[in-house]
Amino acid sequence: MPSSMQKASSAVSPTRLATLDNVKTLLLLYVVWTNSLKVYRHLCARGITSTLTDVYKWVAQQVVFLALRMPQMKKKVETEMAKAKIDIESKLVPQGPNVIRHLSLPSQGKTSDWIVQEMERMDAEMGNEVNWRNGKLSGAVYHGGPDMEQIIVAAFQRYCVSNPLHPDVFPAVRKMEAEIVAMCLRMYSNPDGAGTTTSGGTESIVMAVKTHREWAKEVKGITEPEMIIPASAHAAFDKAANYFKIKLHSIPVDPATRQVDLKRVKRAINANTIMLVGSAINFPDGNIDPIPELGELAKKHDIGLHVDCCLGSFIVPFLEEAGYGEFPDFEGKGNKKKVPLFDFRVPGVTSISCDTHKYGFAPKGSSVVMYRNAELRKHQYYLNPEWMGGVYASPGLAGSRPGSLIAGAWAAMQYMGRDGYLASAKSIVACARKIGQAITDSIPELYVLGNPPASVIAFASRSPEVNVLEVGDMMSRKGWHLNGLTNPAAVHIACTRLTVPIVDTFIADLKDAVQEAKLRPSGQGSMVAVYGLGNSSAVGPKMVNRLATAFLDALYKA
Incomplete structure (x- = not known):
């Protein structure tokens, strides 16, 4: 015979079960509601088209990643990345038996004369330091002049x-x-x-x-x-x-x-x-x-x-x-x-x-x-x-x-x-607008992105015959250090006080670079390689990330 306690337990059991089921249902509804709200907010922010595009990109990435795991493809990718890493390090880290490296503290402190001389020697040893004083760079150095120094x-x-x-x-x-x-x-x-x-x-x-x-x-x-x-x-x-x-x-x-x-x-x-x-x-x-x-x-x-x-x-x-x-x-x-x-x-x-x-x-x-x-x-x-x-x-x-x-x-x-700042702004904005107007009036292969009001001018290609990143690489060969952009592919220059006296040189070099990119494209420059890779496939950005990681690693290689 079941005890009175067992009978009482069995008597309340259905109620307890019903309560537990209700709690589970409420939890399920809460999870569904909160996640539905997140999806709704995401769709509002991103839009259906952009969301579907993101899903498509994600699926494409997974498919390509699976393909890259195949032994032959994986080996090929790793080989190319290893070559790129070596190339990056060769440009940043000095090589050769005559390179002097300071990897541990000197046993005795050096004199101030020795330190200055060693700095001069290192500058000469690297041999490729950009002469920023000639003004051929976008932003990077915002120089107020020797007196400001x-x-x-x-x-x-x-x-x-x-x-x-x-x-x-x-x-x-x-x-x-x-x-x-x-x-x-x-x-x-x-x-x-x-x-x-x-x-x-x-x-x-x-x-x-x-x-x-x-x-x-x-x-x-x-x-x-x-x-x-x-x-x-x-x-x-x-x-x-x-x-x-x-x-x-x-x-x-x-x-x-x-x-x-x-x-x-x-x-x-x-x-x-x-x-x-x-x-x-x-x-x-x-x-x-x-x-x-x-x-x-x-x-x-x-x-x-x-x-x-x-x-x-x-x-x-x-x-x-x-x-x-x-x-x-x-x-x-x-x-x-x-x-x-x-x-x-x-x-x-x-x-x-x-x-x-x-x-x-x-x-x-x-x-x-x-x-x-x-x-x-x-x-x-x-x-x-x-x-x-x-x-x-x-x-x-x-x-x-x-x-x-x-x-x-x-x-x-x-x-x-x-x-002083007012005069500086006048000269720099005048310089930027001169570049923008020259592109609009005399370089039909390019166009200015928007109507930038201040110091930066970005230009993209309106001609299928001209790859603007190729133009950027051609400008690099002429000594200019400009910035490559994506979405759309473009190049920009941030004008500074250093740009002002050589603005005509920039415009002339840009015209020449456009013609050279049109007639003799090489496809081998750094802008074409890096930014082109980023847009080449679903996994392009991941490959660029690996290149960027290799670059950051190389910065700390003594």
């Missing part, structure tokens, strides 16, 4: 051991850093705002993304953050999304205007969106996004809007005063428009990044990230009151920082002054 070196010498981590020890450096931020805030129309200095544009962008993530978590309770950027935005936003586990929606740009598609941006915004991004100007083709319209969207949805002015830096704020307040008319439509507002005068803009080490002519490793107010900036800080070493607080990624760079940036800004 002396100013910066003097600042370095005075503050070479300083560290802003200890403002009580180096109060002058703290003061200079605060003044750099204050000057930039006024330049971007927000004297009552807040900001910090950083080590460069990438850190400024990464810090802005981190700040908006923390703000959205505290104020809006967002734990699965998403951000929306133009496809033309700097790769630092992708890096930040990767570091901070933020879902990234990359929105296409209009093929003619090169501005982000506002309808797609609007469609991509959802309850997890923490910020939008616009560029003034972007790196690839130098165009400016519609910041006022992005600001309206940001304000409407109570989300952040970061404006990346790292490249625009000390050019874009002076456009109107320099007489370049209207877009150029490289499309030839005859309807010039005013360059829109881009700074804190736009409601909805919450942060801006500006590189002082570009057109501000400060030493490399110097940038500023600005916020509308100090309340937002506090989310950038890292604070640890419980560390055994004492209370730890830092404004950005770094703890100790070189005060000499801050002193150099402060000195450069004081030396240039507003009039």
Whole structure:
């Protein structure tokens, strides 16, 4: 006979089972609902066509990867990659029995004369250092002139051991850093705002993304953050999304205007969106996004809007005063428009990044990230009151920082002054527009991407007879160091003060390079090889990644 306890247990068992089934059903419905919501949001942001394209690319990649695992194909790929790695190392790492390598500390310290002589010998040993002073390069060196060099070196010498981590020890450096931020805030129309200095544009962008993530978590309770950027935005936003586990929606740009598609941006915004991004100007083709319209969207949805002015830096704020307040008319439509507002005068803009080490002519490793107010900036800080070493607080990624760079940036800004930056902007923008107009008027095989208003001109091919990457390689043979682009294939030059005196040489060389690429294409240059490989197949980007990894490895091969 079953006991009374067994009877009671069997009596309630169906109820318990029903409750358990209900819980399982609710959990299943929750999982289905949350994943369906994610799929819906993704489709809204990416669109059905783009989503299907992504799926197709993924399937194609898997098929090709399977084929590459076949012994013969795998061996061929590895052989070619090994050759490429050797080629990369041969260009970066000095070879030969006469190469002197310093792989361990000398037993005794060397004299200053020996050090200078050894540096000179190493320069000669490498033998292929680019003579950047001749101006034949895109960006890379933003040189303020020999007199500026002396100013910066003097600042370095005075503050070479300083560290802003200890403002009580180096109060002058703290003061200079605060003044750099204050000057930039006024330049971007927000004297009552807040900001910090950083080590460069990438850190400024990464810090802005981190700040908006923390703000959205505290104020809006967002734990699965998403951000929306133009496809033309700097790769630092992708890096930040990767570091901070933020879902990234990359929105296409209009093929003619090169501005982000506002309808797609609007469609991509959802309850997890923490910020939008616009560029003034972007790196690839130098165009400016519609910041006022992005600001309206940001304000409407109570989300952040970061404006990346790292490249625009000390050019874009002076456009109107320099007489370049209207877009150029490289499309030839005859309807010039005013360059829109881009700074804190736009409601909805919450942060801006500006590189002082570009057109501000400060030493490399110097940038500023600005916020509308100090309340937002506090989310950038890292604070640890419980560390055994004492209370730890830092404004950005770094703890100790070189005060000499801050002193150099402060000195450069004081030396240039507003009039100096205005004159610099005038000459550089005039140089860029001259190149853009020359391409439009006298090089029919090429066209300018959009109507870039400032210092960058990107050009693509309108002729099937001319591979623009081949043109880039031909320019390399003439001593120019330009940037290759993708989607579409293009080449750009970021004009600097070094470009201004040789702008006519650039235009003449470009005309010759186009004709040479048309008549005698080699298909062997680095732009054709690397960027062509990236678009050659479904696994092209993976192959480029391997080449890029080999390049980074070679940088640290002594």
